Amino acid sequence: MEASEAVQALARAEALVAEVEVTLQQLGGKYEPGHSFLPALDQAEQETRQARQLDPKAEQSGYSVDCWLGRILAHKGLVLLFEFHQRGAALERVLQAAARCGEMPMIQYAMALVYEALGRRKEALEHARQAVDLADRTEQSSEYRRVLERLEAASGLVMQLRAFRGSWRVLAGLGVALLLMLFFAIEIEHPALWVLVLVLSGISFGYWKLKSR
Numbered sequence: 570m571e572a573s574e575a576v577q578a579l580a581r582a583e584a585l586v587a588e589v590e591v592t593l594q595q596l597g598g599k600y601e602p603g604h605s606f607l608p609a610l611d612q613a614e615q616e617t618r619q620a621r622q623l624d625p626k627a628e629q630s631g632y633s634v635d636c637w638l639g640r641i642l643a644h645k646g647l648v649l650l651f652e653f654h655q656r657g658a659a660l661e662r663v664l665q666a667a668a669r670c671g672e673m674p675m676i677q678y679a680m681a682l683v684y685e686a687l688g689r690r691k692e693a694l695e696h697a698r699q700a701v702d703l704a705d706r707t708e709q710s711s712e713y714r715r716v717l718e719r720l721e722a723a724s725g726l727v728m729q730l731r732a733f734r735g736s737w738r739v740l741a742g743l744g745v746a747l748l749l750m751l752f753f754a755i756e757i758e759h760p761a762l763w764v765l766v767l768v769l770s771g772i773s774f775g776y777w778k779l780k781s782r
Contacts (some may be wrong), residue, residue, distance in 0.1 A: 575624035575634070578616045582637055583629050585613035589644060598712050600651035607648055614641045632670075639669030643679035650686055659683050674703040678713050685720065694720045 589606045593599075600606070617638045620627050627634045646662030649655045663683050666676045677700035684693035697717040704710050 572624045572627065575620040575627035576629060578620035578623065579627055579629035579634060579637060582613040582616040582620070582641070585609045585616070586637070586641060586644070589613075600647050602652050605648070605652060606644065610641055610645050610648065614638065614645070617641060632673075636670035636673055639666040639671075639673060639676050642666035642669065643673075643676045646683060647679050650683055656683070656686055660687065672703060674700045674710065674713060677703060678710075678716065681716055681720065685716075690720065690724055694724055 586609075589609050592606070617634060621634045621638065625634065629637060632640070642662045643666040646659040646666065649662060650659035660683050663676065663680045667680060670676060677696045681693045681697035681700060684690075684696060694717075697713065697720050700710075700713040701717050704713050
């Protein structure tokens with residue numbers, strides 16, 4: 570009897586989560602202000618916790634009760650992040666979600682977004698990769714891959730800037746020398762100076778390309 574009631578409670582929770590996710594799809598996956606999902610998610614969490622009390626091993630649509638709870642907590646974390654801008658509370662929710670069901674792609678995706686908002690890009694990238702890897706095995710989602718590609722592009726840019734940071738003095742010196750050489754070439758109008766301008770321009774460009782790799 571209790572097992573049956575647990576499944577019914579999970580079914581109600583699943584319907585509420587599905588309602589939230591359908592609305593999210595209509596909004597392009599964005600948790601926009603003015604579209605609060607918290608009432609539905611609160612009710613879904615209540616149903617899921619009730620199901621867990623009745624039967625800790627209950628399942629619905631191939632997911633355990635803990636995975637359903639994790640999914641709901643991950644959604645709540647993203648609502649807190651994007652709608653209410655509560656980063657600390659959002660991190661707390663997604664960590665709770667991961668503790669419940671870390672193998673769910675949606676939870677890894679939520680963690681990636683929260684860590685990105687916190688400026689912890691390395692961790693965000695790790696969780697985005699996990700979301701894509703898990704989705705390849707369980708479900709397909711272009712949104713996970715889009716976030717991963719954005720984080721990889723941002724990470725690559727940061728690495729380039731760090732590698733380039735120690736070379737700016739050299740480039741600044743080459744730039745000053747090039748400007749002076751150009752000034753004298755215009756003033757004196759000597760062909761040899763224009764050759765030096767071209768050579769120095771080539772050296773500056775080559776150095777920039779080498780350090781930008």
